[in-house]
Amino acid sequence: MSVETVESLAPVPLAWSGYNNAGIAAVAIGCVLNHTQTLTLAKALLIMPIVMHSETTKFLASERIRSREIASLVAIRPDFILNFNRRYHASLAHSINAIQLLHELGHVNFDSCLTQSAKFECVAEFGKRALLIQKASSEIANLLTSSEEELYLNLRIEL
Numbered sequence: 001m002s003v004e005t006v007e008s009l010a011p012v013p014l015a016w017s018g019y020n021n022a023g024i025a026a027v028a029i030g031c032v033l034n035h036t037q038t039l040t041l042a043k044a045l046l047i048m049p050i051v052m053h054s055e056t057t058k059f060l061a062s063e064r065i066r067s068r069e070i071a072s073l074v075a076i077r078p079d080f081i082l083n084f085n086r087r088y089h090a091s092l093a094h095s096i097n098a099i100q101l102l103h104e105l106g107h108v109n110f111d112s113c114l115t116q117s118a119k120f121e122c123v124a125e126f127g128k129r130a131l132l133i134q135k136a137s138s139e140i141a142n143l144l145t146s147s148e149e150e151l152y153l154n155l156r157i158e159l
Contacts (some may be wrong), residue, residue, distance in 0.1 A: 030120030
């Protein structure tokens, strides 16, 4: 490849977000595991795209919300999943890194699914966003009770 060819290639846009990272993903997965104790990898990978959308997180953290299944949430708030497929694919690396981090810290074991080995403590030092995620975690856990097929279909994830 010549120098001219390299220079003519369009630059690849780098998408880095300090707001959505492996630490926040670890907090989210850890907090949800406090409610479920076990999660399949397919379901664990859905947690970060949910919390990446601040309006969804605020809605699920609200004390006025009643527990719903994913189909019901999608029906009443379709705006929550408009770009879910993009969020899902953008968060895969953070989610996998978060699972590795939680494993290294002794919070989860991973065999065929994630199993909580120690309760995850979300403390004020983690920040306001982490505490909001902790408040929403029980509702996120409730959403994940649906089958993997139903979740991926309703969230319109393209694999």
